Amino acid sequence: MKKYSVFAVAREAMRHHSGWTRAWRDAEPKKRYDVIIIGAGGHGLATAYYLGKNFGITNVAILEKGWLGGGNTGRNTTIIRSNYLQDPSAAIYEKSRSLYETMSQDLNYNVMFSPRGVIMLAQTEHEVRGYKRTAHANALQGVTTEFISPQRVKELVPIIDLDGPRYPVLGGLWQARGGTARHDAVAWGYARACSDMGMDVIQKCEVTGIRQTGGKVTGVSTTRGDIDCDKLGMVVAGHSGHLADMAGFRLPIESVALQALVSEPIKPCMDVVVMANTVHGYMSQSDKGEMVIGGGTDGYNNYTQRGSFHHIEETVRALIETFPMVSRLKMLRQWGGIVDVTGDRSPILSKTPVEGIFVNCGWGTGGFKAIPGSGWAMAELIAKGRSPLTDAFGLNRFTEGRFIDESVAAGVAH
Amino acid sequence: MLTIHCPNCGVTAEETEFHAHGEAHLKRFGPGSSEDEFEGYLFMRKNPKGVHFERWRHQYGCGKWFHVARCTMTLEVFGSYSAQTVEPPQEIIDAIQDRRPDFAAGPAR
Numbered sequence: 001m002k003k004y005s006v007f008a009v010a011r012e013a014m015r016h017h018s019g020w021t022r023a024w025r026d027a028e029p030k031k032r033y034d035v036i037i038i039g040a041g042g043h044g045l046a047t048a049y050y051l052g053k054n055f056g057i058t059n060v061a062i063l064e065k066g067w068l069g070g071g072n073t074g075r076n077t078t079i080i081r082s083n084y085l086q087d088p089s090a091a092i093y094e095k096s097r098s099l100y101e102t103m104s105q106d107l108n109y110n111v112m113f114s115p116r117g118v119i120m121l122a123q124t125e126h127e128v129r130g131y132k133r134t135a136h137a138n139a140l141q142g143v144t145t146e147f148i149s150p151q152r153v154k155e156l157v158p159i160i161d162l163d164g165p166r167y168p169v170l171g172g173l174w175q176a177r178g179g180t181a182r183h184d185a186v187a188w189g190y191a192r193a194c195s196d197m198g199m200d201v202i203q204k205c206e207v208t209g210i211r212q213t214g215g216k217v218t219g220v221s222t223t224r225g226d227i228d229c230d231k232l233g234m235v236v237a238g239h240s241g242h243l244a245d246m247a248g249f250r251l252p253i254e255s256v257a258l259q260a261l262v263s264e265p266i267k268p269c270m271d272v273v274v275m276a277n278t279v280h281g282y283m284s285q286s287d288k289g290e291m292v293i294g295g296g297t298d299g300y301n302n303y304t305q306r307g308s309f310h311h312i313e314e315t316v317r318a319l320i321e322t323f324p325m326v327s328r329l330k331m332l333r334q335w336g337g338i339v340d341v342t343g344d345r346s347p348i349l350s351k352t353p354v355e356g357i358f359v360n361c362g363w364g365t366g367g368f369k370a371i372p373g374s375g376w377a378m379a380e381l382i383a384k385g386r387s388p389l390t391d392a393f394g395l396n397r398f399t400e401g402r403f404i405d406e407s408v409a410a411g412v413a414h
Numbered sequence: 415m416l417t418i419h420c421p422n423c424g425v426t427a428e429e430t431e432f433h434a435h436g437e438a439h440l441k442r443f444g445p446g447s448s449e450d451e452f453e454g455y456l457f458m459r460k461n462p463k464g465v466h467f468e469r470w471r472h473q474y475g476c477g478k479w480f481h482v483a484r485c486t487m488t489l490e491v492f493g494s495y496s497a498q499t500v501e502p503p504q505e506i507i508d509a510i511q512d513r514r515p516d517f518a519a520g521p522a523r
Contacts, residue, residue: 241461252457254436255486300434301486303463308415310430343457399453 001196024195032228040064041073044235045190046375052197055383065206069187075337076368077294081178088392090141096373109189118178123167131173217356238338240361259307261334265289279318307336344403349390423476433473
């Protein structure tokens with residue numbers, strides 16, 4: 001792998017950029033791997049990367065039925081934050097956020113992490129109390145957040161209308177080191193680093209069956225032939241239930257569509273991320289100038305990667321109340337992704353009833369921010385059989401009633 | 415946008431008048447059941463790519479519950495039927511098989 005640097009750019013500038021090579025190999029599947037990861041999205045690639053980097057396991061294949069980062073990794077609104085209420089969530093999301101801080105250097109790939117700050121608006125008395133509680137919890141967890149006044153919100157976001165018609169802004173939960181990153185670059189950077197360690201990133205390779213002997217996984221059947229493995233990691237978000245079916249166990253997961261949209265590009269007008277959970281809308285401005293807008297999920301199971309129009313309308317209506325200027329903007333694009341939602345709205349990182357199969361799913365509507373932390377923890381789980389970061393996120397929590405109840409803490413925009 | 419028929423009041427309307435409430439035909443496990451059964455009843459849900467039977471409520475209409483057969487891959491609605499059933503009636507199965515010849519009606523869980 002050629003190292004990217006200012007010298008490389010200068011060198012290539014001298015020779016008409018003829019020396020750039022592919023960032024990762026387009027690999028053919030081998031007969032056998034130590035570990036197979038299903039799903040070359042952010043979480044799958046991060047898992048493979050930390051297996052190699054932290055545990056020296058590099059005989060790894062990452063299988064992807066479509067193309068790299070073509071699922072939810074390329075469909076989210078790229079918000080990164082770690083202001084969660086419950087300790088296990090704060091631990092893994094803060095690990096993740098801190099890994100984002102140095103990711104560009106670690107991967108030698110610019111992921112454009114922009115710690116511009118995230119505000120979650122408090123627009124009811126309940127939210128004010130909830131967010132104050134979260135700020136106190138974060139202080140104990142070592143996550144830097146603070147509850148700020150409406151005046152401070154207005155200073156940070158001049159385009160906001162504090163006295164909206166339905167829900168006035170009563171304050172906000174401010175995480176100054178939250179922000180955004182370039183979502184595709186996260187997948188590409190990990191893929192490049194994995195490929196460099198000798199791992200095979202295999203695209204257009206759909207898993208059609210999971211082979212096991214005596215309750216232990218032995219390999220997978222794919223559209224490109226059978227591949228053997230010792231350990232298997234399923235990291236496929238919305239399609240986890242489908243894969244679990246193949247392996248013969250069930251997951252407490254339902255798949256629903258979550259939508260996002262962007263406006264036409266405009267001049268810089270908002271340099272922080274604003275989330276408004278009461279009215280179901282969140283917004284940030286991309287480097288291209290588009291307002292990136294996300295909303296809530298549809299209420300019913302869906303695999304179509306498109307959502308219903310009335311949800312878009314609901315989201316935009318809410319944002320116009322809070323940011324009157326967006327009423328003049330045209331919508332540029334709108335899309336949907338399939339998110340995997342669990343009963344307590346927290347993820348599952350766990351062993352499964354089949355020996356050697358590990359599952360990482362259930363990130364629901366908030367997976368992007370968790371990519372490096374999730375990969376870090378999942379790699380430890382696969383390599384060592386347990387990880388302090390994943391202990392609380394096991395499948396057994398549903399039998400034992402040990403929920404990580406963030407649906408109250410984070411609302412819809414999780 | 416889905417168009418849904420309420421078998422209780424006979425109104426056919428678009429989806430904003432209704433609210434989806436998840437998988438239909440759940441068997442309730444209460445006191446005396448095993449941990450696995452109780453977990454299954456509370457959290458495990460069928461999450462098929464394809465035909466799905468689910469509970470809906472006519473939220474902004476008559477307010478009553480009913481069941482809908484719908485495809486999660488195409489969002490096609492095959493029909494609605496009474497909530498007072500333990501499995502989909504034959505005419506719904508027929509309507510599904512008319513559009514999905516390989517659909518096999520499984521036993522209610």
